[in-house]
Amino acid sequence: MALRLPEDARRRPRGERSIVEIASDLFGNLADLLESEIGLLRTEAAEKTSRAAWAGLFILTGALLALAALLFALGALAALLMEAGMSAAGAALLVAALVGIAAAGALYCGLRRLRADGLMPKKTIDELKRDTETLKENI
Template identity: 35%
Template sequence: MTSPERGAASDTIEASFSRLGQLAASLVRDEMALAKAEAGEKARQLALGAGAVVVGAMISLAGVIVLYEGFVAAMRDFAGVHPVFSALGASILIAVIAGWLVYSAVVRLKPSGLVPRHTIDSLRRDREMLETLGR
């Protein structure tokens, strides 16, 4: 190979590596934009879920109080249970229901559901592609 041919090949290799560097930088910028967008979406999802829980709890509190009083009165008047024991029984029932509702809400708001899975998968694919190109 003559010297001009060797120089042209070297320029082509340099241009290819330069282009590869530009593409890698562009890929990183795009992945960062995706991560920001997905993090914003997860934050909105968390805020909406938490807001719904708070509003639902506030609205249902009035209904729970009325049900509680009705249950106590029914146990006292129709079942002949002493008022103290009817109030205790109603309180235990309400506590069990409340515990179940809180547990189900906590399960839905687990941090594992807020992981940006699309970004992680995309970054994993990009890393594998770059490793393949680097070989």
């Protein structure tokens, strides 16, 4: 949100405004700016929280799939030892490998979404930088 001067301040030359009017406008604009920035921060925080929740879901999915892979691998090992033939155990090992690959993919996706730079409130930071520059220009 860009700073705007009140209508009457734009019509009058700078020399005709009193210090009280200038200070009053400045503090009014700063209060409006702060309120807008807090609103933006709340909105962006809600978006980042939702993103983190989805990332947590992917991590949980990956963990459950990894557990399933372990169970399949253990079952395959038991079948291998019991039968001493490859058919049942080989099939179980193949399933375990596929579930393990799916688990790795889900964990990778979840962890990638939780990187710190992805959770930074970039819009708010950019807006604060622009507002700071605008204040510097007008003071």
